[in-house]
Amino acid sequence: MPTMVQVLEDENRLVVIRSHLNAPDGRLMRSLLDARGIHAFLSGENVAGMNEGMFANLMVRAGDREEAENILSNVTALPASAFPVRQDPDGEELACHRCGSSRVHPYAGRLPSLMPFLRQTARPEDAFYHCLECGNYYTEKRPRFTSLSIAVMWGGTLAIATLLIIWVINWLQWS
Structure with missing residues (x-):
């Protein structure tokens, strides 16, 4: 028969309830659990935030596992494969020049500028892209005017x- 100490140790050990999460999805799920009073831990959070290919695991105490599963039963993380992959003519994946995110989409229209009277208009043939992560506008082609x-x-x-x-x-x- 297990002692009271062994029972408490078993209930306090950490168990994984979600694995292979990217850092933003893991933080979202952790905050949902924290809001309901369940202390959650995101192992590998800092590594997953720095490296795109690394993942984090969401962990809770074994005693809170069932309640945490009930809370997260309606929450699903959007897989990275749901975002369209844009490729340049050479077949390489397009990535933002500032943050490296692959969440970019083609952009046509007036480009923001810090210099007054020099607002450039991006045409579809100019191949301008807008990053959904950092808001950067950039082009893969050489601009019409050199710096x-x-x-x-x-x-x-x-x-x-x-x-x-x-x-x-x-x-x-x-x-």
Whole structure:
């Protein structure tokens, strides 16, 4: 017959209730359980968040397993295969240049810009993409305007403005 200590040890040991979760899905399920008063642990959370191919396991105490299964019975994680895989002409999977996510979709329309009066419009033949993870807009093709021409234009504009300001200051000193 098991002793009271053995029973408590068995109920407090961690058991896996969901495995092979990516980090966001695991955090979602853990927060659902925590909201209902069940303490959950996500093993491998940090590794799964850093590496796309790594997964995490959701664990609870053995005594809370049945209640946790009831709570999570209506929750399903969307498998990565449900997202469309976009490939370039060479057959390589497209990925965001900023965050590396493969959750990108083609984009046509006005592109956001930090420089006023230089808003570019993306046409379908320009092959612009929008990342659903970080919101980045990028293209796999070389843009119509290279950054050198824009830099020269802005450099010239700022140089003329600086010379004009110096001329006005000198004119005010001698007037």
